[in-house]
Amino acid sequence: MSFNEQFEQHGAWRREFALRLKLLGEWMGDHELLDAAVAERLRRLETQVRADKVMVAFVGEFSRGKSELVNAIFFAGYGRRIMPASAGRTTMCPTEMGYDPEVPPCLRLLPIETRLTSQALMEWRMVPEKWTRIDLDVNNPQQLAVALEKVAETRQVTQDEARALGYWNSQVPEDNPMVDAKGLVEVPKWRHALINIAHPLLKQGLVILDTPGLNAIGAEPELTVSLIPQAHAIIFILGADTGVTKSDLAIWREHLITESDQLDTRLVVLNKIDTLWDALSTPAQVQAQIDRQRASTAEILGVPESLVIPVSAHKGLVGKVTDDDALLQQSCLLTLEAALGQGIMGQRQKILGAAVATGITDLRAESGRVINIRRRDLAEQLMELNGLQGKNASVIKHMRTRISQEQAEFDLGGARIHAVRSVHLKLLREVFGILGANSLKKEMAQLTHALHQKGLKLGVKKAYGETFGRLRANINRVQGITTEIQSMLAASFRQLNAEHGFSLQVPTEPVMGPYLRDLDLVERSHLQYLGIGNAFRLAQTEFADRLVRALATRLRTIHETALADVELWSKSAAAQLDAQLRERRRNFTRRIEAIDRIQQATGGLADRIKEIKSQEKTLDVLDAKLVELTSYLIAGQPLPEAKGKDKLVGKKASQKTDLKGDPKGVHKAAQDAAATQAREFSQT
């Protein structure tokens, strides 16, 4: 299956899942099983599944064929070359292709001069009106290609301007651009390009990042420390004609060296194998040569040979455009697409499926408990009413008084619940304080200050080490608080269960481990970046400011996601208690109503007993339907009941997805939830 087909299939799977989540929510609402926490959890899962983005980044030295490969894999359907690809340096700014239905098809370009301000790239994204916009006609490949040539535009500037923009440094003269006769140097005209088109794959959440061939001096730091490390797949491109050169290796070290557990998100492409095709050699000889190159590339980069895929992007594109199957086969492009599809789409689907399965399993258990309470209440009522059969009016009256008394006692118990809640809320506020925007701001100010002080490499490492040490300690403190909340809730739930026959169970405590790992990754990407000869750039204060602002946006996402996790967990616990209290209160009212009816009419008792029996049957149906509606979502596909349970996967995966998901959504959810939570707590 080609990458495109695989991606389409993934899209269909996600749409179906999102629809089923929505239906489940509606059905639960209809049957009063949807409290605020459950509704939010369902909504979050649905957004996560619906809006999931998959970013594939193409990285490598200039002229290795990155843009040509993007054309061949994704844009051959236009019948021509869409991204500019030509000899020498072509793509001058990072180019991101995706689809946002809210925005008309267009190319947006961020002028290079924005580098003179300290705003991070992420912050510029929030002000699209500051970008230069060119509308695109997606039905006109010619217009599209002409418009996209903008990403290759350059400008002539003086050496001073080049230095301010980060393209000139006297300490590493060999990396500086050439000076022309007038003393001017050429720099990119744009800092970043965003292409918004309704291409079928982009519509389904694919984001493609084509990068310029990087030399140490010209690169945008945020690209290295933020954008590329967050891509779901990174494709590193080499030329079969050049082999692994020194500058290829430098780029590999800067962007791609990683823990071995992340290897499945990396692919190495040995492009331009057509340059080895040779009329004087037999096909077997050519193949042997390709195999040798593949083996030596794998050895130099220290990756398994299976990760190195020889292709010819150019011939692949030509093969697709001219319907030349033999050429397409020979280009090996389809092998690359299959590897990409299996590795990335497979991985993605597994992670998303696991997130949904975990969420829905918890949800099913909680709703199951509510149904059980209803069932038990009915059984109790039935017993009560059966006992009244043949009894006289005074016994019935006595019964009514007893129920009223019980009700009053139950209401009195509310004070203790209130006390537990206020402690819970207090602890939660602490978490909000630790992970809130203010504390991060302070940390970042401190780091900026330290970086301005210490230009030396060792000092940088220490400054980062101290900041990240504190950030890690914060996350650990949060975990400590959640553990405290967890054990407090567990104790009071146990007591409530014993006293009132509730079946409360504290939801699984959120795990902060993945956030600690994310912090490690961020710290490492920064130190790696600064370690390989970029530290001298810190001498420029604007550079340090920009770097810290890029860091802050990344850290904010981590904090917000962690906060959202804690907050949803604690809301689930509170909502569970609310649901059971509500059911119990309703139960008292029903019992009193039933007795009143019996007192008024002689046939009332028999009718009520019949009614309860039919309600019990309705509950059975409800229970069966809940299992039916959730099984598919838990199993990932329609499976017989027994098998579905085996498919559950741990929590780690679901949290990972949160991070890569829509950070703005999570942020918003966290804010909304914080507000409602404060309100809800103070109500009881």
Ligand SMILES: Nc1nc2c(ncn2[C@@H]2O[C@H](COP(=O)(O)OP(=O)(O)OP(=O)(O)O)[C@@H](O)[C@H]2O)c(=O)[nH]1
């Ligand atoms: N023979 C051959 N040439 C190729 C192949 N792929 C790309 N090229 C050529 O290599 C040159 C560079 O290709 P680009 O796609 O622009 O390379 P790039 O990596 O995007 O380069 P920058 O944008 O400058 O970073 C172009 O002239 C392409 O036609 C290939 O598979 N075989």
Ligand SMILES: [Mg+2]
């Ligand atoms: Mg290019």
